Amino acid sequence: MRSKYAGQCLCGGIHYSVDVDPVFAGNCHCKDCQRTSGSAFVPAMVFPEKDVVISGEAKYFASTADSGNTHSRGFCPHCGSQLFAKFSHLPGLLGIKAGTLNDSARYVPMLDFHVASAATWDVMNPELPKKQGGA
Ligand SMILES: [Zn+2]
Ligand SMILES: [Zn+2]
Numbered sequence: 072m073r074s075k076y077a078g079q080c081l082c083g084g085i086h087y088s089v090d091v092d093p094v095f096a097g098n099c100h101c102k103d104c105q106r107t108s109g110s111a112f113v114p115a116m117v118f119p120e121k122d123v124v125i126s127g128e129a130k131y132f133a134s135t136a137d138s139g140n141t142h143s144r145g146f147c148p149h150c151g152s153q154l155f156a157k158f159s160h161l162p163g164l165l166g167i168k169a170g171t172l173n174d175s176a177r178y179v180p181m182l183d184f185h186v187a188s189a190a191t192w193d194v195m196n197p198e199l200p201k202k203q204g205g206a
Contacts, residue, residue, distance in 0.1 A: 074124075075089060075090050076089040076116070076118075076167070076172060076177055077089075077172070077173050077174075078167070078172040079173070080146075080147035080150050080152035081147070081150040081151075081152045082149050082150035082152070084150065085125065085127030085128070085129055085152075086125070086126045087124065087125045087154065087167065088123075088124050089118050089123050089124070090122065091118065091119065091122045093116040093167075094119065094164065095115075095116070095117040096116045096117070096179060096180050096181050097115060097181050097183065098114050098115070098180050098182075098183045098184070098195070098199075099115050099206070100112045100183060100186050100188055100195075101136070101184075101185035101188050102188045103136065105190060107132075107144055108168075111190050111192065111194070112183070112193065113153075113168055114168065114178055114180060115156065115166050115167070115168060115169065116167045116168075116169055116178060117166050117167075118164065118165055118166075118167060119165075120157075120163055120164055121163070123165050123167070125155075128148075129145035129146060129147060129154055130145065130147075130148040131145045131155075132144050132146070136205075138160075140159045140160045141159035142157075142158055143156065143158075144156050145157070152171060153168050153171075154167065154171050156168070180196075180199060181199070182199050182200040182201065182202055183195050183196075183199050183200070184202040184204070184206040185203075186201045187203040187204065
């Protein structure tokens, strides 16, 4: 059976698949996401961790967000692709970065958040709700 959501890193060392829909999907424009992605925002989907099947092993880097919560970002130690995220205040949930999907059309953002930190050259969909701070 074909998974609802499947993706991989650039080198193919890490693959994932999920058969349930995300509990949250949105674009994070915070400075930490800009820095780690090298881009304007991170398109993030959040799933129950138990429903995500992963092959290969991501390395995690933990940092403290402005909220005081710990945010651990998972990336492929070989090619550097950013795939996953874990949040100290959201136990049992796993974030997946939508740019890693095999079928990018599977990602449907619900809102833009941390827009107060957005880069001056960031371009957002005006039809999506905007939140100044965290989602
Ligand atoms: Zn890789
Ligand atoms: Zn962010």
